[in-house]
Amino acid sequence: MSILLNKKSRIVVQGITGSAGSFHSEQCLKYGKGIVAGATPGKGGKKHLGVPVFNTVHDAVSAEAVDASLIFVPPPFAADAMLEAADAGVKLIITITEGIPVLDMARVKKDIERRRALGQEIRLVGPNCPGVITPGEVKAGIMPGYIHKGGGPVGLVSRSGTLTYEAVWQLTQRGIGQSTVVGIGGDPIAGSTHTDILRLFEQDDATKAVVLIGEIGGSAEEEAADFYKRHMSKPVYAFIAGKTAPPGRRMGHAGAIIEGGSGGHADKIAALKQVGIHVVDNLSEIGETVARTISAAQTA
Amino acid sequence: MKLLEYESKDIFRAYGIPVPPTGGVIKDAGKLPNAIKKAGKGPWVLKAQVLAGGRGKGGGVKLAKTPKDAREIAKKMVGMTLITHQTGPEGLLVKEVLVDKASDISREIYFSIVMDRKSGKPTIIASAEGGVEIEVLAKERPSAILKMPVDPDRGLEAYQGRRLAYALDIPNDRVLDFVKMATKLVKVFLDLDASLVEVNPLIITPKNELIALDAKIVTDDNALFRQESLAERRDPEITALEREAKEVGLSYIALDGNIGCMVNGAGLAMGTMDTVSLAGGSPANFLDVGGGANEEQVTRALQIILKDKKVTAVLVNIFGGIMRCDTIAKGVIAAAKKVKLKLPLIVRLEGTNVKEGKALLRKSGLAMEQADSLWEAAQKAVAAAGGAR
Numbered sequence: 001m002s003i004l005l006n007k008k009s010r011i012v013v014q015g016i017t018g019s020a021g022s023f024h025s026e027q028c029l030k031y032g033k034g035i036v037a038g039a040t041p042g043k044g045g046k047k048h049l050g051v052p053v054f055n056t057v058h059d060a061v062s063a064e065a066v067d068a069s070l071i072f073v074p075p076p077f078a079a080d081a082m083l084e085a086a087d088a089g090v091k092l093i094i095t096i097t098e099g100i101p102v103l104d105m106a107r108v109k110k111d112i113e114r115r116r117a118l119g120q121e122i123r124l125v126g127p128n129c130p131g132v133i134t135p136g137e138v139k140a141g142i143m144p145g146y147i148h149k150g151g152g153p154v155g156l157v158s159r160s161g162t163l164t165y166e167a168v169w170q171l172t173q174r175g176i177g178q179s180t181v182v183g184i185g186g187d188p189i190a191g192s193t194h195t196d197i198l199r200l201f202e203q204d205d206a207t208k209a210v211v212l213i214g215e216i217g218g219s220a221e222e223e224a225a226d227f228y229k230r231h232m233s234k235p236v237y238a239f240i241a242g243k244t245a246p247p248g249r250r251m252g253h254a255g256a257i258i259e260g261g262s263g264g265h266a267d268k269i270a271a272l273k274q275v276g277i278h279v280v281d282n283l284s285e286i287g288e289t290v291a292r293t294i295s296a297a298q299t300a
Numbered sequence: 301m302k303l304l305e306y307e308s309k310d311i312f313r314a315y316g317i318p319v320p321p322t323g324g325v326i327k328d329a330g331k332l333p334n335a336i337k338k339a340g341k342g343p344w345v346l347k348a349q350v351l352a353g354g355r356g357k358g359g360g361v362k363l364a365k366t367p368k369d370a371r372e373i374a375k376k377m378v379g380m381t382l383i384t385h386q387t388g389p390e391g392l393l394v395k396e397v398l399v400d401k402a403s404d405i406s407r408e409i410y411f412s413i414v415m416d417r418k419s420g421k422p423t424i425i426a427s428a429e430g431g432v433e434i435e436v437l438a439k440e441r442p443s444a445i446l447k448m449p450v451d452p453d454r455g456l457e458a459y460q461g462r463r464l465a466y467a468l469d470i471p472n473d474r475v476l477d478f479v480k481m482a483t484k485l486v487k488v489f490l491d492l493d494a495s496l497v498e499v500n501p502l503i504i505t506p507k508n509e510l511i512a513l514d515a516k517i518v519t520d521d522n523a524l525f526r527q528e529s530l531a532e533r534r535d536p537e538i539t540a541l542e543r544e545a546k547e548v549g550l551s552y553i554a555l556d557g558n559i560g561c562m563v564n565g566a567g568l569a570m571g572t573m574d575t576v577s578l579a580g581g582s583p584a585n586f587l588d589v590g591g592g593a594n595e596e597q598v599t600r601a602l603q604i605i606l607k608d609k610k611v612t613a614v615l616v617n618i619f620g621g622i623m624r625c626d627t628i629a630k631g632v633i634a635a636a637k638k639v640k641l642k643l644p645l646i647v648r649l650e651g652t653n654v655k656e657g658k659a660l661l662r663k664s665g666l667a668m669e670q671a672d673s674l675w676e677a678a679q680k681a682v683a684a685a686g687g688a689r
Binding site: 075076099100101102103106107109110142144146147160161163164169188189215218220223243245246248249250251252253255262281282283284285 | 525
């Protein structure tokens, strides 16, 4: 089992004919099936990378029964692409695009919440994220596929791309596979939070432990700690980046900023530790820490 | 990007939001007589235009009762280094001073609009106890703070404005004025793609007039493509080096330490800084070379890191994903040769084709140390930079 995506997923790529969309779609297709269609206005009726391209997401949904969308559309048009996918009834929208105005995300979030309240099944992951991979089955994103190991007991959820690769690689090198790896993105308003993904991992039989990677800014990690305390039975390991970041500066990610005395590193660590989450201080020791406790649990 | 008080007030004025009569900003004390003439009858307030809070306590806001007082204050203020709790010990140079007509105050209110990350909605934060530091108030007496989410498409509804007005105890005959003012402030927030619009304090005068006595706007850099008037503005907060990096597509932030860091990805870049610090060293910068990390980007990144003269060692930490390690190694070798790197260089590569990448680095003839893990790399960098601090 896995969360969000599996080998039955049928994905449409919005912006498949653009340079980033084309390059990464090809990599995804090499990793496994999953992408069955593309959507680019004006390119309908053509084939790209061996899959049919449609003018609209609605056309892709009716012709190819897609249930997920992967978005590589440039920032000025990305909100519209998400609204289109939502309106077409796509259940999972994964937005890779970086640099989307925050107000656009507020509007997208409002639309998605409205649809949910009406009973539509819909979830957004991202934006500004590496995507989602269920190793050994399907890759929908820009992460390097080979660093992952399929069929494993550890789920990962992270606000950062390369930091996730680092953690995944440490696990894979120690022979520990991953159930699903989810990049929720580094923007201030995210479609899915750490908490949303923890909830899915808690319900997933294949996932036995979770690695949570956070960073400074906002309060998503504190909320995840609260969720863990109330609803989680599986062990969670956390690493939070940004201990040395100065306040008031955006550390690359739009969401990674310590504002008005909140979003700081120490508060997040304290909140996580207080509820019993294993906090890893040294980034290089994530894999080792998980390996140690997993083997201890197996021998016990 | 943060706007200065007078820039924010100019925007307020254009939206019909009441601000005090002003004489404008002066860049030298000689221009003061004109400014006070324009502002009208005294007394006046002279306010240092720097991007930091706590100006009053630091001596950056002064009341002048007579033209002579105003001249003396202006002479001292223009060119002073203002230190507040937000500037750090080095302070900020005051280049411009705003000259406003002083207002009589009977009450101060706190009013701001922020983008609330959790709910994903623009949210009004207000308190009947204005003129204070809102962060302090939030910690000490959270019940004194009102929060009201606003629809990102429709803005403030009139009934929401009225609820706020009554909760803030606005005088009955001014409730409609307050609703108008709050609606316009929300409109500024939405129109400008702001992440913060703050009025602290919003005052009520003895004649029951409502005035935005101070103004602060922070805008969203991601929206600059559709904010033409802001796009041309230079961000005064970033250093020349940071600006240079930005122009070539690098995300760079200067820090105080001596170990230059070059990393791909913002999260890993922060994680690398933290690891250097954990190993007893001190990072000189945050630098994200981006996902590409090709020869050109690596060269530019090295050039920028080396312009910081505090740097005594360089740590390169690249996780090769789609971009393979052998390609990255070639980039690092070419860049190190091109910039004639003399400082100790520690490289940690991981990911696709890592063996080939490491072999290329070994054979390059460049003086460098390689590391297998980030922890090892950080320890080597700290040793090369002259040991732990």
